[in-house]
Amino acid sequence: MLALRRLLLSTAIAAALGSTAAAATQPELGVRDGKIITVEGLRFRDLDRDGKLSPFEDWRRSPEQRAADLVGRMTLEEKAGEMMHGTLPAVGGGVPGRGQGYDLAKLKPLILERNVTTFITRLAGDPAWLAEQNNAVQAIAEQGRLGVPVTISTDPRHHFQFVDGASVAAGGFSQWPEATGLAAIGDDTLVRRFGDIARQEYRAVGIHQALSPMADLATEPRWSRISGTFGEDPALVGRMVKAYVQGFQGGATNLAANGVSAVVKHWVGYGASAKGFDGHNSYGRYAVFPAGQFDLHVKPFDEAFAAGVVGVMPTYAILKDLVLDGQPLEPVGAGFSRQLLTDQLRTKHGFKGIVVSDWAITNDCSETCRNGFPAGQKPSFAGFSTAWGVEDLAKVDRYAKGVNAGLDQFGGVEDTAELVAAVKAGKIPAARIDDAARRILAIKFEQGLFENPYVDAKAATAVVGAKAFVAEGRAAQSAALTLLENKNGLLPLKPAGKKVWLKGVSAEAARAQGLVPVDDLAQADLAIIRTATPFQTLHPNFTFGSFQHEGDLSFKDGAADYEAIKAASAKIPTIVAVYLDRPAILANVRDKAAALIGDFGSSDEAFLDAVTGKAPPRGKLPFELPSSMAAVEAQAEDAPHDSKAPLYPIHFGLTY
Structure with missing residues (x-):
């Protein structure tokens, strides 16, 4: 008894x-x-x-119980700190967060005085060094009144394209094709495996949150963010997004204790950017739906919700002239839209996790933000803002509008004073602040950060860039390559002793495959040229417009790579590979190439593995390749694969 x-x-x-x-x-x-x-x-x-x-x-209690207790002990200022998603300051470097290490002197007051405990890292480098840098951040947080650990997030850092504000250089991490390349392979199991490897590498260096995946549909060919998406087929994108979230978070429908919380983005319609101009820029602040296909852009997000994704990031864009449930949408960026965040996301789609804004939506929008920098002045991040539709509101009112719309956390800022002022002025209910803080803290508890936020730097060296992980990434790079033309069965190439003229390919990598590089076309048996989708810089006076790829997608006379293709193909069989960060127009390349390959991110070694048949390409296009710029301009920004007579249809791809 x-x-x-x-x-x-x-x-x-x-x-x-x-x-x-x-x-x-x-x-x-x-x-x-x-x-x-x-x-x-x-x-x-x-x-x-x-x-x-x-x-x-008490680690025996549930994350929800612990979060509720902690919030009850917090001051308003501490809860406001939880709602900031700042940037870990770095020493040196022109881009915020990039440099030779964290600036701990600047960081300390952000954590201990402003109570910010979520930050993005933009450092890249040796894994052990990065682990120690992140441990130093946690050591500061341990000194706080309540010892709240820091959640460290990152943009994608396992791929090839490196764009400020969108991705991070791979550094020591295993390297994989872009998201478009994973979609070209189309294998859910492989994407889940990639997510699992990335999860292990992130956690090994002390990174806990992935500001990815992009569930946006790449329905506008001119858009500069396509390489971060899984293409334009809603069903394929949904499958890829679901597998990605499961791999990163470590559970089929939940975040595991050793998982990396995923933030799916950008809710919703970002891929329908007017004329492909991006929402980081004031001239690109509109998404448009001339074909009435808004619902298609929602579908991939439902797959992320089914996988239990922890976070959602709204788009910058104003969804122009859109009517939802019989009501015109307020012309403000999605981070300020109660209709999109509360009525649609939370109520209609039942999302229970955190909603974190994209970067800088509450910043004051200066003259350079609205109209670009003066001629002759180099664009910078000074005065950068994406407060579309609310530019003329006071900052305190932007915070209030965002929270009341449904935001739990603000990206890229540490303005706790304005958020506190909004609550004290009665502009935000105190209960909304408690609700947001509880959601954010529960994730930290779920991941075990309150027990041990530190990582083993030596172990990080063994995990990050492990040989097995690197080999899997290289195999995926080869598999994602998409064979568009293979005239007279040129590929796979038999390399032994074959003399090759190279452009955009390492001579060392070619020699390792048994090829013999030569400098004179007249001495070569064939040519191999790696190039990329053409682009224009149409808005050089805007911060992001100065480096984003915009405009024309076609190869033009006078361009160095195109002239090389013409010269080589006039004399010898020429293999052309085009990096498809956007859908290139290849009408005047196809007729010149003996073999034509769509590239979604691959090293020279992985590329040549495919060319020689060691690891045959098996990609299928995740978006169509249009036949002309006239066809691009005539298609609807929101409709998938709808250009007239595409040169290569979506899901096209040959095999050996």
Whole structure:
């Protein structure tokens, strides 16, 4: 009877704690200068240093219980800090966050005075060094009144294209094709495996959140963000997004304790950017739906929700002239739209996670933000803002409008004072702040950061860029290559002793395959040329417009790579590979190439593996390749694969 009573008592305690049998297992605790207390033979971090076990310190409780207790102990200022998603400041470098290491002197007041505990990292470098840099961030956070650990996020850093504000250089991480390349392969299992590898590499260096994937449909061929998407087929994009989220988060429908929380973006319609101009720029602030296909742009997000994605990031864009459920949409960026964030996202689609804005939507929009920098002045991030539709509101009112619309966190800013002022002025209900802080903190508890936010730098070296991971990435690079033309069965190439003239290909990589590089076309048996989709710089006076690819997609006389294609193909069989960061128009390249390949991100080694048949290409186009710019200009920005008489239809791809 006594044993039964003890069993019933222990069961009641476990139920009260919201624990499971597994939760009674002592976790590893990470402490630098904090304290540990022992209760009933178990060890806990004394985060608030009061010598007692507070409910939020008790790892036997559920993340939701712990978050609720912690929020109840927080000041308004501390809760406002949770709602900021700042940038880890770096020493040196012209782009915020990039440099030779974190500027800890600048970081300390952000954490300890402004109470910000979520930051994006833009550092790239040796894995052990990056791990130690992130540990230094956590050591500062441990000094806080409540010891709240820092969530460190990142833009994608496993691919080839590196664009400020959208991705990070791969550094020591395994390298994979772009998202479009993963879509070209079209294998859910492979994408899930990629996510699982990325999850391990991220967590090894102390990164906890992925500001990805993009569930946007690439329905506008001129758009500069296409390489980050999974293409323009809603069903394919949905499958890829679901597998990606599952791989990163570590669970089929949930975030695992060792997972990386995913933030799917950009809710919703970003890919329908008017004329392909991007929403980072004021001239690109509109998404348009001339074909009435808004619902198609929503579909891939539903697959992310089915996978239990933790976060959603709204688009910058104003969805122009759109009517939803019989009501015209307010002409403001999605981060300020209650119709999109509360009525659609939360109510209609049942999303329960966090909503984090894209970057800088609450910043004041200066003259350079609205109209670009004066002629002769180099664009910079000074005065950068994306406050589309609310440019003339006071900053405090932008914060209020965003929170009341449904935002839980603001990207790229640390303006806690304005958010606090909005609450004190009665512009935001206090309960909304509590709600947002609870959601954000529950994720930290779920990931075990309150027990141990530190990582082992030596272990990071073994995990990040592990040989097996690198090999899997290289194989995927080859597989994603998409064979468009193979005249007279030129490929796979038999390399032994074959003399090749190269452009855009490493001579060293060619020699490693048994090819013999030569400098004179007259001595070559064939030519191999790697090039990329053409682009224009139509808005050089805008911050993002100065480096984003816009405009014409066709090859023109006078362009160096095109002249090389013409010269080589006039004399010898020529293999042409085109990096498709946007859908190139290849009408005047196809007739010259003996073999034509669509490239979605590959090293020279992986590319030549495919060319020689060691790892045959098996990609299928994730978007159509138009026949002309006239066809591009006539198609609807919101409709998938709708250009007239495409040169290569969507899902086209040959095999050996």
